[in-house]
Each structure stands twice: as C-alpha cells, then as structure tokens.
Amino acid sequence: MGVFESPQFSKGTYDVAECIAELTEKNGAISIIGGGDSVSAVNKSGLAPKMSHISTGGGASLELLEGKVLPGVAALDEKEMAAAAFCGQRKVPKASRTSLRAKKSVEDLGEADLKGKTVLIRCDLNVPLNADLEITDDTRITASIPTIEYLCSKGAKVLACSHLGRPKDGPEEKFSLKPVAKKMGELMKKDIKCAPDCKATDEVKGMVSAMSEGDVLILENTRFYKGETKNDPELAESMASLADLFVNDAFGTAHRAHSSTEGVTKFLKPSVSGFLLKKELDYLKGAVDSPVKPMAAIVGGAKVSTKIPVIESMLEKVDKVIIGGGMVFTFLKARGLSVGNSLVEDDLIPVVKKLEEQAKAKGVEIILPSDIACGDEFPAGGKEVNYKVVPADDIPDGWLGLDNGPKATEEIKAALADCKTVIWNGPMGVFESPQFSKGTYDVAECIAELTEKNGAISIIGGGDSVSAVNKSGLAPKMSHISTGGGASLELLEGKVLPGVAALDEKEMAAAAFCGQRKVPKASRTSLRAKKSVEDLGEADLKGKTVLIRCDLNVPLNADLEITDDTRITASIPTIEYLCSKGAKVLACSHLAAPRTGPRRSSR
Numbered sequence: 001m002g003v004f005e006s007p008q009f010s011k012g013t014y015d016v017a018e019c020i021a022e023l024t025e026k027n028g029a030i031s032i033i034g035g036g037d038s039v040s041a042v043n044k045s046g047l048a049p050k051m052s053h054i055s056t057g058g059g060a061s062l063e064l065l066e067g068k069v070l071p072g073v074a075a076l077d078e079k080e081m082a083a084a085a086f087c088g089q090r091k092v093p094k095a096s097r098t099s100l101r102a103k104k105s106v107e108d109l110g111e112a113d114l115k116g117k118t119v120l121i122r123c124d125l126n127v128p129l130n131a132d133l134e135i136t137d138d139t140r141i142t143a144s145i146p147t148i149e150y151l152c153s154k155g156a157k158v159l160a161c162s163h164l165g166r167p168k169d170g171p172e173e174k175f176s177l178k179p180v181a182k183k184m185g186e187l188m189k190k191d192i193k194c195a196p197d198c199k200a201t202d203e204v205k206g207m208v209s210a211m212s213e214g215d216v217l218i219l220e221n222t223r224f225y226k227g228e229t230k231n232d233p234e235l236a237e238s239m240a241s242l243a244d245l246f247v248n249d250a251f252g253t254a255h256r257a258h259s260s261t262e263g264v265t266k267f268l269k270p271s272v273s274g275f276l277l278k279k280e281l282d283y284l285k286g287a288v289d290s291p292v293k294p295m296a297a298i299v300g301g302a303k304v305s306t307k308i309p310v311i312e313s314m315l316e317k318v319d320k321v322i323i324g325g326g327m328v329f330t331f332l333k334a335r336g337l338s339v340g341n342s343l344v345e346d347d348l349i350p351v352v353k354k355l356e357e358q359a360k361a362k363g364v365e366i367i368l369p370s371d372i373a374c375g376d377e378f379p380a381g382g383k384e385v386n387y388k389v390v391p392a393d394d395i396p397d398g399w400l401g402l403d404n405g406p407k408a409t410e411e412i413k414a415a416l417a418d419c420k421t422v423i424w425n426g427p428m429g430v431f432e433s434p435q436f437s438k439g440t441y442d443v444a445e446c447i448a449e450l451t452e453k454n455g456a457i458s459i460i461g462g463g464d465s466v467s468a469v470n471k472s473g474l475a476p477k478m479s480h481i482s483t484g485g486g487a488s489l490e491l492l493e494g495k496v497l498p499g500v501a502a503l504d505e506k507e508m509a510a511a512a513f514c515g516q517r518k519v520p521k522a523s524r525t526s527l528r529a530k531k532s533v534e535d536l537g538e539a540d541l542k543g544k545t546v547l548i549r550c551d552l553n554v555p556l557n558a559d560l561e562i563t564d565d566t567r568i569t570a571s572i573p574t575i576e577y578l579c580s581k582g583a584k585v586l587a588c589s590h591l592a593a594p595r596t597g598p599r600r601s602s603r
C-alpha cells in the first residue's frame, strides 16, 4: 500500500495484511497474496500462515485473473498421453491436450507416503483366456504394470485386485486370477502369488503380513462375491482392511460402481488414480468431448445388455453407429426378422425399437449387416462347424449368426470412408474361431487404413477387440488402443465414471512450499496438460544440462541483502529434483528492471 520498507510508510500495508488475514481466518475468505514485495511484507508481518495462498507471482497472478494465457506456460510442450508408451497410440486429438480432471494421482505420492505401506490397487486384469485357461491377450496386464512398478519402487507392498469375466455363482476355476498372477510375475520378473480370496480371511491376512517392501500379491477375483457388483460396503471394508491406501488404475472398469472400484474409497484414504487411469482419461476425454467429425461408433461383441442402452446417449455425439457381433440379432429381431438360434436379448427389443426411431429423428445412421456368416452350432473352443453366408433376413432356423458376411463388410467400409473419428468396441463376430474371424479382421484393416491414409483418429477399446487388433498386427497403426471397452463407450455417452468420481481431489501443488491453506473449488477441476518436469526421469536427465527459468526476482535492501527469500525457496524443489536425477542445472532469472545493462544492484 506504500513504501513499506520504511517504517514511516509501512502502516497502510501491514494494516491491510492484518485485515486480509482476519477475513481468511474468521470469514473463511480465500486470500491470494502475490508479488515479491507484497509477499515480503506479509512474511515480515508473520501473517503468511494465515493466508490461503502465497503466490510467487505478482503480475502473473493478475494476468491470470484477467483471463490471459500466460505466454511462458503456453510455449511449453504439450504432455504426450503416456498411454502411448504401452498402448501403441500415435495421434493425440487437440482437445485432449487441454482438459484433465484434477484427481489426486499416484504421482502425488512419494516415498514418504508409500514406504512400508500396503497399497490396494484396483486394476482391470479382465483378460481374454482360451479354453485351456491361457491368456490370449495380455494388454491389460502390461498396461497395469507401470503403476505397480512405481509403487514397488517407492517401497510399498502392493495388493492388486480385479474381476475376471462374469462369474455367476461364486468361485470357479475358469475365472481365477491365477494365470494372471503367473503372467504378471513373468513380465515383472517377480514371484507374484494369487491369494485364495479377495476378502481379509485369516489366510489372506497371513499372506499380506508376510509381504516385504516391493512385493506384489494378487487377490482372487472380486466377483467371486455377489456383493462386488452390488457395491456391498461389507465386502469393500473387508478388502480395504488389508491396506493403508487405495489406487484405482482400472480404467476398463471405471464405469462400474462396485465394491472394489467405488466402495473401497469410503474406507481408504488417500484414494488416488493410477497412471493408466489418468492417461486413458487424458486421451479419451479430449477425443470424445470435441471429436473431429464425422464420427462413427462401431459397437459389437457379446455384452448386449450392457452396450445397447449406451447407444441412446451416443446418438447425440456420433454421425453413424455400426452394429456388429452378437448385438446385431436383437436389432434384427426388433425389425421383425427371424434370427434362428443367434444371441438375442428379448428384454431389449423395445429399447432397440425406440433407439431406431430416435436415430431416424436425429439423422444418425444405424448400420446393420446385410449378410451374415452363420454356423449350425457355436464354435466353442475353436471347433469347426457347418458354415454358410445368408442374407440378414434369411437366417435359417437352428442356425446362429456368428460373423458379418462379405457384403456387410463392404458396406461398413463404405460407411467409414469419410469418417475422421472411429471408436470401436466389440468384435464383429466370434473371431476366436478362424471360420468367423474375417468380419472382425477386415474391419480392423479398414480402420488402420483410414488412420494411416486419411489421418482419422481411431480408438479401439475392449478386451476382445484389442486382442483381435493385436493378433492382426495392426495395433501400431491405430491412434489409441484403450484398455476400456464399456468404459470408453460410457465416456462417449458423456457419463461421469463412478470409479473416477470417487477418488480424492488433488490439492494445489504450490501448497508444498508456499504455505497455502485453502483450495478454491474451481482449482480442483481444471488443469492444463502441459508437460511437466515430473514427466522426465533419470533417463531423460542424467548428464544433461538443463536451463531452468526461475523467478529469482527477490526484494533487496540498500546493502543488497535479500529481504525475502520466498521465491528462492519456492524454486528449490524443481532444482533439487533435477540434481537428484543427475542433471547439471543452469538457473536463470531476471532481477528487478535494469535499464542500461549490468549494474551492481541488479545481478
């Protein structure tokens, strides 16, 4: 308020500081103090701890308040979507670079929070298995490893839990996570056991207490308890009692409010997101919130009752919906056609009829196959069956529709030709059988070509669809391979994913060194996806010379003594991080505003 450095003219400043501190403390006001000298005055008055936030920026905070884009931030690199590292993603849709929910993430937890702690991590380890219980696609396991490895490296004991399939009546060997534990052990080069239960039985408690720092244990299928899908709090409490904190990394199951995704967050603090969950959201939110049009959704597979209701809200976003796989026959039956013994959900026929009317009204094309490859029985375990291709309105009694026919595939290719965004969930047929895999592989090839040649954004989600794309060798050509099938579709619908909503909000990072006390609401929900120093590890930094621009413009008195070192203190964490990773650090800054080159008072 005045030349506060002089005791004669400091009263106005200190009185205002006192008033603001009181407002903050007594009225719950949010107070933000910015600027070298203002901060210095507040520090000197001893009132800093009472303020909500002591910012190292004066003009910068004012320009933010003006709503300006700060050029020093705008010029930084955009964050790459780290899912790319393990998911073969190539292109990043523009909007995904700028929006990100400010959920607390595992990277906000360091060794001090994790060492010696038991961490319950929900992964989506729901991988496809063949009849011999061999894993046919390990994408979801591989994608879960970075977070688990991070936790281990910080000295945590990691309890990974997941569902596998949809067991109906308790434990069944074919739904056991034992093959997953074995596979994860091989991939992580660790001895990873599968506990016999996910609940805190005496045996499981014994296994957990025998764990050492850096160990990983997989809990048995959470869906062996019916309570899991009902979000039973007792089951959640039992699982939570095994651990000190919770990490949700199961993007593929984030659309389910189950005991192991949502319920446990009520019993474990903190509950944070893992790398995979965060990175999938980074990518997909952008792609679906502001899609490059025309946009098509291809919905296939066998989870008819899960996926048909999702299509309704999708009509708002997409221009075309291509129906494939086991979804087709409920649509055909709703059109009054006979479908033989094909997979049908009769309950959903009225839903489908309404959907077709809504699509017509909105001008969204719903594309169904015009010919179908049928078998006289289900080709279980790859068994060869009698085969014929028939028009969609001529499926013989006793036969089952198991794949698209060649005409249907050509029609799909024509429909996709002008699309700039394609989201695919669920195979076009029973692709596990070589007799009924052509429809799926042909569509995969068409999408890969659209991506490569037309620059379309292609997002492939779902355990089996990803498995098909991996098998075809086309994964590297797709824009994004997601570990979520239903979860990606629900994001496309615009739904809030309950597994994400339940996680803790992020505190503002400046708090760590700036004495911040309260977080204004809005700051909890928006965050720019700029690349940050924490995205750089030892591999990027060791031996490198790093130029770091700090704001070391501190107030000095006439003897050139620093009268407030807030900006220096606040710069140290990043410099220390760089040093700890083996970098040589060149820090630069301005100091005051020298007009005529170097002078002694403006070093």
Ligand SMILES: Nc1ncnc2c1ncn2[C@@H]1O[C@H](COP(=O)(O)OP(=O)(O)OP(=O)(O)O)[C@@H](O)[C@H]1O
Pocket (backbone or CB within 6 Å): 300, 301, 302, 303, 304, 324, 325, 326, 327, 343, 401, 402, 403, 425, 426, 427, 428, 429, 430, 431, 432, 461, 462, 463, 464, 465, 466, 484, 485, 486, 487
């Ligand atoms: N016409 C059909 N009749 C019966 N099953 C089919 C048919 N077409 C495809 N399927 C089966 O659908 C299964 C995959 O369906 P699902 O809905 O689980 O897809 P997904 O890609 O795994 O997605 P998500 O991850 O969301 O489950 C495959 O095992 C495949 O054999």
Ligand SMILES: O=C(O)[C@H](O)COP(=O)(O)O
Pocket (backbone or CB within 6 Å): 124, 126, 165, 166, 252, 253, 256, 303, 306, 462, 463, 484, 485, 486, 487
């Ligand atoms: O495969 C998936 O999409 C996820 O693992 C969720 O499985 P669910 O549809 O059985 O809940």
